Amino acid sequence: MPSNPHYKKSRIHPKMKSVKSKLFISYGVIIFLILGFLSIVSIVLLNTNQYNKQIKSLNKTKDEVIKEIKTKDDEEIRYIYKNIDLSNQYLIIYKNNNLLFSNQSKEKTAYLLKDVLSKKRTTPHHNHKNHSISFSNLIQQEGYFQIASHNILVANIEKNRHTYTFFIVSNIAFADDGLNVVYQLVIMLNILIFLILLFLGNLLINKTIKPLKLILQEVKELEKSGDLSKRVKELKTGDEFEELSTTFNSLLKKIENSVENIRQFSSDASHELRTPLTVIQGELDLLRDKKITTDNAKEALHVIDKEQQKLQEIIKNFLLLSRLEKENLEDKISFLDRALFESVESNLPFMEEKKLKLNLQIQDDLKIIFDEKYLQIVINNLLTNAIKYTKNGNISIEAYKDRDKTILHVKDSGIGIDSSDIDKIFERFYRVDKARNGMEKGLGLGLCIVKKICHIYKCKIEVKSQINNGSCFTLKFIST
Numbered sequence: 047m048p049s050n051p052h053y054k055k056s057r058i059h060p061k062m063k064s065v066k067s068k069l070f071i072s073y074g075v076i077i078f079l080i081l082g083f084l085s086i087v088s089i090v091l092l093n094t095n096q097y098n099k100q101i102k103s104l105n106k107t108k109d110e111v112i113k114e115i116k117t118k119d120d121e122e123i124r125y126i127y128k129n130i131d132l133s134n135q136y137l138i139i140y141k142n143n144n145l146l147f148s149n150q151s152k153e154k155t156a157y158l159l160k161d162v163l164s165k166k167r168t169t170p171h172h173n174h175k176n177h178s179i180s181f182s183n184l185i186q187q188e189g190y191f192q193i194a195s196h197n198i199l200v201a202n203i204e205k206n207r208h209t210y211t212f213f214i215v216s217n218i219a220f221a222d223d224g225l226n227v228v229y230q231l232v233i234m235l236n237i238l239i240f241l242i243l244l245f246l247g248n249l250l251i252n253k254t255i256k257p258l259k260l261i262l263q264e265v266k267e268l269e270k271s272g273d274l275s276k277r278v279k280e281l282k283t284g285d286e287f288e289e290l291s292t293t294f295n296s297l298l299k300k301i302e303n304s305v306e307n308i309r310q311f312s313s314d315a316s317h318e319l320r321t322p323l324t325v326i327q328g329e330l331d332l333l334r335d336k337k338i339t340t341d342n343a344k345e346a347l348h349v350i351d352k353e354q355q356k357l358q359e360i361i362k363n364f365l366l367l368s369r370l371e372k373e374n375l376e377d378k379i380s381f382l383d384r385a386l387f388e389s390v391e392s393n394l395p396f397m398e399e400k401k402l403k404l405n406l407q408i409q410d411d412l413k414i415i416f417d418e419k420y421l422q423i424v425i426n427n428l429l430t431n432a433i434k435y436t437k438n439g440n441i442s443i444e445a446y447k448d449r450d451k452t453i454l455h456v457k458d459s460g461i462g463i464d465s466s467d468i469d470k471i472f473e474r475f476y477r478v479d480k481a482r483n484g485m486e487k488g489l490g491l492g493l494c495i496v497k498k499i500c501h502i503y504k505c506k507i508e509v510k511s512q513i514n515n516g517s518c519f520t521l522k523f524i525s526t
């Protein structure tokens with residue numbers, strides 16, 4: 047068991063089973079079944095082998111006894127044990143139903159004879175299967191008997207009109223002991239193997255699930271601390287556990303970013319909302335002054351109106367941003383050329399007001415994969431920015447098809463953006479400070495919305511700009 051004290055603490059719910067115990071039980075059952083099967087097979091094989099050996103040895107003795115009976119007279123047959131090895135067998139010879147020889151005592155011989163006569167033939171050569179037989183029957187038959195796991199052979203031989211009947215019994219005590227020892231050995235060996243395999247399996251399972259325990263422990267600690275900046279230790283196991291720890295960390299990072307995003311958004315939003323509200327509050331205080339002139343009151347009301355419009359604009363953009371976060375936008379088809387003309391038309395008064403020259407180079411029928419409503423928002427934001435950040439000079443819009451893409455350039459000759467700011471202008475509420483000098487103050491949400499919408503429609507954005515030399519925003523739409 048691992049020495050880390052944390053393991054003791056990581057108890058699972060009493061109703062739940064640990065992965066380790068599940069694996070261990072399944073493993074134990076499989077090993078038990080395999081070894082049980084192997085034990086049965088080996089005992090059956092041993093039995094068959096023992097049986098064949100006994101039959102072979104009975105037959106050998108039988109041949110030797112027949113040879114002795116045929117060649118020797120009765121007196122000599124009484125000393126047959128001198129010529130035949132009967133150490134593992136009992137031999138009983140009858141001549142015409144009279145006992146001629148037995149290597150056992152009289153009692154044992156009588157007992158064996160009784161035993162043989164009362165048993166049923168289990169391996170008959172003839173048609174006497176499972177029938178009790180009498181002695182007279184027996185002496186006319188030759189064959190094998192099986193009593194328990196031991197074998198008896200009965201044979202008859204005719205010599206000089208006399209019938210010699212003999213029994214050979216494999217030594218029961220010897221065979222029993224021998225076999226029992228082997229059986230016990232097989233079973234004990236299997237129990238030993240079973241215990242060793244359980245022990246090894248336990249080690250292996252512990253080693254395998256150790257990373258899981260480590261991850262679980264670290265996750266519990268993270269949960270306790272509630273600190274989203276912490277990470278679990280990334281394991282180098284090269285398997286699913288490594289994948290689990292890295293995936294879990296990347297999930298934590300995403301959650302941390304989202305939480306940070308929400309926090310930042312709340313802070314930015316309250317800051318942005320507070321500015322117009324403070325202005326409104328100031329103007330209301332002025333209005334409350336009884337000495338205020340009509341002109342000043344009108345001016346205050348105008349400021350209040352402007353600030354409340356700004357508030358509405360901010361809230362509208364917030365709603366749009368949150369809708370973009372969760373909305374699953376469908377792949378719709380729009381015409382870029384039409385959307386551009388509509389946007390230019392609605393912005394013409396502002397361009398005329400600033401006496402900006404407009405240069406249009408727009409191909410016809412520019413079909414792109416984009417939602418028309420969001421396409422209008424994107425183009426409008428780019429065009430209003432170009433107008434907003436250009437004091438005088440010109441604005442040019444170019445749109446054309448390039449293989450599977452449709453390219454849009456919105457170019458102005460305005461104040462430009464410093465290279466250090468280019469990456470930041472797409473962030474929420476980011477406004478380049480210099481751009482504010484003498485310029486209309488924006489909300490800093492337009493390009494953030496453009497970026498989010500373009501991301502959804504897989505439209506790439508590039509910006510090229512030089513301070514005091516104008517900017518060019520390039521969008522690469524997917525053509526249909």
Ligand code: ADP
Pocket residue numbers: 427431432435458460461462463471472476477478479481487488489490491492493494517
């Ligand atoms: P805003 O409402 O301030 O225009 P945007 O998100 O649209 O917010 O733009 C972010 C900032 O990027 C602007 O405040 C401005 O400083 C800069 N910017 C955007 N477009 C242009 C442009 N065409 N020329 C110069 N600066 C630009």
